[in-house]
Amino acid sequence: MNEKDDFYIGWQDSASPTYSKARKTFFLLSLLALILFAVIYLAVEKPFIDSYFDYGNLTELEGTVVEYPVFGLQTTVNHQQVTVPLVGFGKFDALPVLEKLKTQANARPLSKLRVTLRGTLIQYQEKTWMELTEGDESIINIETTEVAQEAIRRSMGEQRITGEIVDPKCFFGVMNPAYKKIHRACAVRCISGGIPPILAIREGGEFKDYYFILDEKGQPIHQQVLPYVGVPVSMSGEVEEVEDWKVLKVNWNDRQALSLDFSGEVSSCELALNP
Amino acid sequence: MAGIISLAVDIFFLYLAIGVLFSIWFVFAGAAKFDEGVPKAPWHFRLIILPGSILLWVPLFIKLLKKKS
Amino acid sequence: MSVSYTSILWNRQKKAYDLGILVFVLVFSVLFFVGHAVLHPNATFETIFIRNFGLLAFLLLHVVLIIGPLARLNARFLVILYNRRHLGVTMFMLAAVHGVFSIMNFHTLGDMNPIKSVFLSNLSYDSLIHFPFQVLGFLALIILVLMATTSHDFWLKNLGPKVWKALHMMVYVAYALIILHVVLGALQNENSPILFGIVLAGFLLISSLHLLAAFRERSIDKPLDQATAEWVKACQVNDIKNDRAKIVTVSGERVAIFKYNGKLSAVNNFCRHQGGPLGEGKIVDGCITCPWHGYQYLPENGQSPPPFTEKVETYRLKLEGEEVWIHPEPLAEGTYVKPIQLAGS
Numbered sequence: 001m002n003e004k005d006d007f008y009i010g011w012q013d014s015a016s017p018t019y020s021k022a023r024k025t026f027f028l029l030s031l032l033a034l035i036l037f038a039v040i041y042l043a044v045e046k047p048f049i050d051s052y053f054d055y056g057n058l059t060e061l062e063g064t065v066v067e068y069p070v071f072g073l074q075t076t077v078n079h080q081q082v083t084v085p086l087v088g089f090g091k092f093d094a095l096p097v098l099e100k101l102k103t104q105a106n107a108r109p110l111s112k113l114r115v116t117l118r119g120t121l122i123q124y125q126e127k128t129w130m131e132l133t134e135g136d137e138s139i140i141n142i143e144t145t146e147v148a149q150e151a152i153r154r155s156m157g158e159q160r161i162t163g164e165i166v167d168p169k170c171f172f173g174v175m176n177p178a179y180k181k182i183h184r185a186c187a188v189r190c191i192s193g194g195i196p197p198i199l200a201i202r203e204g205g206e207f208k209d210y211y212f213i214l215d216e217k218g219q220p221i222h223q224q225v226l227p228y229v230g231v232p233v234s235m236s237g238e239v240e241e242v243e244d245w246k247v248l249k250v251n252w253n254d255r256q257a258l259s260l261d262f263s264g265e266v267s268s269c270e271l272a273l274n275p
Numbered sequence: 276m277a278g279i280i281s282l283a284v285d286i287f288f289l290y291l292a293i294g295v296l297f298s299i300w301f302v303f304a305g306a307a308k309f310d311e312g313v314p315k316a317p318w319h320f321r322l323i324i325l326p327g328s329i330l331l332w333v334p335l336f337i338k339l340l341k342k343k344s
Numbered sequence: 345m346s347v348s349y350t351s352i353l354w355n356r357q358k359k360a361y362d363l364g365i366l367v368f369v370l371v372f373s374v375l376f377f378v379g380h381a382v383l384h385p386n387a388t389f390e391t392i393f394i395r396n397f398g399l400l401a402f403l404l405l406h407v408v409l410i411i412g413p414l415a416r417l418n419a420r421f422l423v424i425l426y427n428r429r430h431l432g433v434t435m436f437m438l439a440a441v442h443g444v445f446s447i448m449n450f451h452t453l454g455d456m457n458p459i460k461s462v463f464l465s466n467l468s469y470d471s472l473i474h475f476p477f478q479v480l481g482f483l484a485l486i487i488l489v490l491m492a493t494t495s496h497d498f499w500l501k502n503l504g505p506k507v508w509k510a511l512h513m514m515v516y517v518a519y520a521l522i523i524l525h526v527v528l529g530a531l532q533n534e535n536s537p538i539l540f541g542i543v544l545a546g547f548l549l550i551s552s553l554h555l556l557a558a559f560r561e562r563s564i565d566k567p568l569d570q571a572t573a574e575w576v577k578a579c580q581v582n583d584i585k586n587d588r589a590k591i592v593t594v595s596g597e598r599v600a601i602f603k604y605n606g607k608l609s610a611v612n613n614f615c616r617h618q619g620g621p622l623g624e625g626k627i628v629d630g631c632i633t634c635p636w637h638g639y640q641y642l643p644e645n646g647q648s649p650p651p652f653t654e655k656v657e658t659y660r661l662k663l664e665g666e667e668v669w670i671h672p673e674p675l676a677e678g679t680y681v682k683p684i685q686l687a688g689s
Contacts, residue, residue: 005587007626008419009638010426013356022420027364030407034372037403037542042379044536048386090453175449176388182533185465185478189454227467231474280463288459310502312349319351320498327493331503338502 046177049207051124053173060140061130062116064149069212069247070196070220071098073117074149077128083151083243084128085196086117087169091186093194094132097139104142111148116141122173127210129172156239161211161248163201165229167191168210171200184230197225199235199248211239211248224252291329298328301335309342349498361427365434372400390449394442395530401439402526405519408432409550413557419624422635429495432515436492443485446478477529484521487514500618509619523547567593575662575669581686582666584608591623594672598623599659601668602632602643607683609643610659610670617654645680
């Protein structure tokens with residue numbers, strides 16, 4: 001073929017040397033660009049926190065069931081007395097299991113029960129959560145004790161705290177990253193499904209402290225929190241220490257009690273739907 | 276606004292559901308009514324036009340009606 | 345098109361092309377997963393999976409979008425244009441894996457229908473900084489699924505070339521939505537100026553190539569002087585190379601005047617397959633051959649050789665000395681026009 005009048009026909013068996021060379025060059029350059037991009041991306045990608053979800057493994061924990069500030073188990077993890085908050089499978093709470101426990105307790109107070117529960121551990125820093133993966137089947141054993149285990153509570157007065165509302169199930173291990181806008185939709189689903197919202201505080205780029213968010217009477221809230229999930233917020237309320245966790249009780253009817261910090265603002269659509 | 280979005284999604288699902296029913300008939304019988312290349316086509320051709328038939332059942336239906344009239 | 349359809353018309357060059365696409369996907373994915381295992385061991389599998397497929401689709405979309413203008417600027421890139429369809433469908437499949445898995449991961453097993461959750465979990469539609477970026481990705485995916493599912497020639501024929509082309513030009517709308525999806529989602533999260541720079545560079549590359557190609561096309565589209573209604577002077581005989589064409593614009597249409605075997609014929613420039621420029625093609629085995637996908641037409645009547653059925657409009661020509669004149673009114677698709685015999689042939 002006359003090189004000067006070279007012509008490409010795709011359905012022929014092969015391309016002429018000119019076109020074959022052009023194809024190879026394009027392919028190699030594109031592949032190089034692809035590899036370069038992958039390397040750059042891996043180099044600049046934000047680091048992931050070392051949270052952990054023990055997916056596929058079930059662990060038994062024995063302790064005392066508590067209902068405040070959230071449904072949890074006072075127990076020992078890594079030789080430390082902790083309260084392990086309990087959540088359900090998927091994006092739901094574990095309150096049906098709590099109801100089952102109460103039924104099986106036969107009017108005995110929860111503080112006088114020694115319960116063994118089985119589930120999947122979720123861990124980050126010194127905090128441990130547990131997903132009661134098997135639902136009602138998570139209850140392995142219930143025994144009565146003579147001595148009631150009461151949680152130690154201490155008021156720390158009114159404070160204004162700035163942080164980000166996260167869904168703790170994902171945040172402490174099930175997903176990573178599980179904060180900021182990229183995770184907002186999932187966090188909304190989890191909190192809407194009953195998982196207790198947490199205000200996570202950052203200092204120097206690291207997550208340092210966590211507060212369960214309740215209403216001013218210490219009751220759980222979910223829907224009211226949704227417009228504020230995944231954005232920087234400041235909240236005022238009474239702070240309380242309950243064993244190894246902190247609680248922030250916010251008056252949700254007082255608009256001055258909460259605001260979006262820095263450059264954020266709450267969408268008017270969301271406020272209209274969640275007055 | 277949430278109500279409108281929710282309704283729009285429901286309508287979208289309904290549209291797809293009708294599309295699924297339509298497409299099953301279309302790939303085996305309907306397409307042959309206006310394209311002579313279809314009757315002798317192999318089964319994998321019908322499979323490949325199935326998704327498009329689900330999504331575009333409205334213009335295809337209109338085309339079939341026009342052909343009929 | 346042949347009389348009977350099949351699902352995919354493979355040939356040797358398409359297979360080589362597709363092998364190249366597979367290499368792309370595998371090399372990136374292996375590098376991405378292994379890279380995370382080494383550099384970011386805390387990353388969960390779901391996050392790596394979602395990012396891998398999203399990034400691959402995003403990068404492939406850029407390749408898809410630069411092919412068109414590159415092929416207009418340099419004919420060597422026609423070899424990449426040939427199987428762009430498969431590249432596009434692959435890009436859609438990668439985007440679909442990303443989208444479906446993201447919806448499964450973030451929106452299922454909750455208290456709301458997952459598709460409704462995509463739209464309702466974040467209602468900040470009146471905020472730019474908090475805009476629900478996943479909605480933008482979902483809408484882009486709808487466009488891509490429409491394009492991918494109509495990429496077969498059956499749809500080209502039965503939707504009609506104009507509707508089909510309009511549908512597939514929506515790739516630019518999808519691109520805009522995806523850019524916003526990335527900028528208002530992942531980029532906001534990563535907030536790396538380097539990544540932002542790369543996205544911007546991609547956008548500038550695509551935009552500048554399109555602008556360059558557009559300027560070049562404009563310079564071709566100079567309509568002929570139609571002082572008299574009957575015949576219009578098109579060019580000189582020597583302006584047309586053997587077995588090639590000269591493209592002229594009459595009555596708003598591009599027409600390709602071919603010289604072959606000492607004869608001249610004129611057909612509409614628009615290939616009935618996917619709108620390729622027939623005038624940039626060549627006479628091969630007596631047929632006008634489209635440079636994009638090799639579709640063929642007989643020059644004297646604008647018909648595809650049997651069993652193919654495509655037809656283009658033909659035009660009347662006359663010779664005055666060495667000047668080629670064209671009648672601006674096209675004849676119906678497939679109409680025979682006796683070729684002009686050149687002197688000395």
